[in-house]
Amino acid sequence: MSAVGTVRRAAERVLEVVCAALMIGLAIVVGLAVVFRYSGASLVWYDEVTPIILAWLTYYGAALAALRRAHLGFPGLVAAAPVGFRIPALIVSETLVVGFFLVVAWYGWQVVQLLAGNTLISLPWVPVSLTQSVIPLGALLIALAEVLTIPERWQEARSGGQLAEHEETPL
Amino acid sequence: MSILLALVALFVLVLIDVPIAVALGVIAVTAMVASAGMGDLLTVAITMFTGATKFPLIAIPLFVLAGAIMNTSGISRRLIAFASALFGFVRGGLAMVNIGTSMFFAEISGSAVADVAAIGSILMPAMVKKGYPKEFAAAITSSSASLAIIIPPSIPMILYAVMANTSVVQLFVAGIIPGLLGAAGLAALAWWFAVRYDYPVEEVFRLSRVWVTFKDAAWAFLLPLIILGGIFGGFVTATEGAGLAVFAALFIGLVIYREVDLPQLYRALVDGAVQTSVVMLLVATSAVLGLYLTETRVPQLLTQGIIGLTQNTYLVLLMLNALFLVLGCFLHGAAAIILVVPIVMPIVNTLGIDPVHFGLIVTLNLAIGQQTPPVASVLITACSIAKADVWEVTKVNVWFIGVLAAVLILVTYVPIIPLALVEYFYR
Secondary structure (H helix, E strand, O other): OOHHHHHHHHHHHHHHHHHHHHHHHHHHHHHHHHHHHHOOOOOOOHHHHHHHHHHHHHHHHHHHHHHOOOOOOOOHHHHHOOHHHHHHHHHHHHHHHHHHHHHHHHHHHHHHHHOOOOEOOOOOOOEHHHHHOHHHHHHHHHHHHHHHHHHHHHHHHHHOOOOOOOOOOOO | OOHHHHHHHHHHHHHOOOOHHHHHHHHHHHHHHHHHOHHHHHHHHHHHHHOOOOHHHHHHHHHHHHHHHHHHOOHHHHHHHHHHHHHOOOEOHHHHHHHHHHHHHHOOOOOHHHHHHHHHHHHHHHHHHOOOOHHHHHHHHHHHHOHHHHOOOOHHHHHHHHHHOOOHHHHHHHOHHHHHHHHHHHHHHHHHHHHHHOOOEOOOOOHHHHHHHHHHHHHHHHHHHHHHHHHHOOOOOHHHHHHHHHHHHHHHHHHHOOOOOHHHHHHHHHHHHHHHHHHHHHHHHHHHHHHHHHHHOHHHHHHHHHHHHOOOHHHHHHHHHHHHHHHHHHOOHHHHHHHHHHHHHHHHHHOOOOHHHHHHHHHHHHHHHOOOOOOOHHHHHHHHHHOOOHHHHHHHHHHHHHHHHHHHHHHHHOOHHHHHHHHHHHO
16 A cells, blocks of 8 residues: 555544544533433533534544545536546646635634633633634645545546545435 | 626536535635635634534434434334335335335434435345346335435434524424325335336235234334424424434444444444535535625525516425426535525515425425436435446336425425424424
8 A cells, every 4th residue: 555545544544533432422412411401400511512513523524524535526527528627627626625725724723823712601621722723623634635535536537437436425 | 706707616616526515615715805805714714613513403413323323223124124014015015115114214314315225225135136126126215215304303404494594393393294295105106116017015914923023123113202202392402302312222222122233333423424524514614605695695686686587486486496406416415405595595585485384395306306317315325235227227216206296396385285283383
């Protein structure tokens, strides 16, 4: 396996563990919230923390989805086009994806710095900069994940092979 | 950047296979920089976070997880055995079992892709073995799987509720009658096929077998009771109901049936996270696009344009149905909801169309969109499991799509069908 392949596989493993942990965490928090509500002691942090877990799941999951090339798109036209169209389309597409997430990462980092010193309302010991860190970190990871898939995409575009199937979403 | 230029650019980016979520973000960011400079990009970063924190959407990963646990814990197999005892005596019995099991599954999972993966992998090989053409097996499995998003709970309904700012629970209730109508229509058509092509009867009806399989699946039947009873009874919210579904499915799988395959469950957890994040990233970048749309007043301008053309509700609904049907052929359901619903809701509200009623119309359009190639998530999953050609299956499936279209027309023009239970229980 090439160096890029090795890094890609390792990144996939780590992100899989993070995503599984976030899914389990989300289910446990929601389950606990019901139990506590019915026992007359509602969790005050429930409404503030669960959306944050969802946001973390969104961005770390999106990085994993980028590694797996699972983001929703319309590959039909490019797949059917000649190589002379595929290569420029791939270059434009990858530049936009990586560029967009680098911009989001940079401005996300500015937001984290602006929010330094703020804390969650229900959990004053949790800094908002920690919860918001998912934007710069997640966006950077998505950009990196996209870069790691470029050799495979490039190979496919040049060889005229079938583009990888998009993973099915739950709808 | 003019609105038209933005739309054309979005179309071009999607055509060259830029992920839809990124295409939305790129267009929004470019437009915002063009109109207000780089300063607004801080707002983009903040919106990318807040857009992914909409509370009702927490139910999506949880329903995905509940469905995954069902698949790994023998619940699907027991549901199939019970449906076989109940419906297997009819001509074309396995097709009826397919529809019946999809209905049970629909009451727990809310995802048509999860439904087709769980049921199709067991029933389609069985149907082919019994002499059904694989194209018919894939078509009936695919079209009945789409009942999962009509019968509550339903992931697209949760997404619609957030985008249209309406009640998830009322949408769930509104889905019951159209879902039952769809199931009855699919069963009638499958029976007609079975009689015409002499498909086999599965087994003789025996009450004792119904009882034995019911007892075996009884714990599984508790799941819809917990989820739907809890949500409709007002004991839990839709999100909490989804959380309960996860724990109930885990309890049944681990303690009662003792069949949970842990490595498979881990894979399901990770796959569920990926599937959720793909939809959620779209939601987040669409929130950024929403900033641009609000600034340029696109929904309001579109509303004025449409209202200027006609104020006939029936005609507008016909146009919206046509729009969703065309989009359904080329866009994934989540993308269609996220892109179109915020733009057309002002029209819907201006004409006084009930947002719950419109939600059912959108859901039925998506159910059809899941069956219409080239982008047909459920049909393609079914064909992939059955190893059948998508276009050959579509030749058969077009009849079943016709049933779903008939339900769509009924729901569109006879609003009492989706709204009767909502009116009775909530208004």
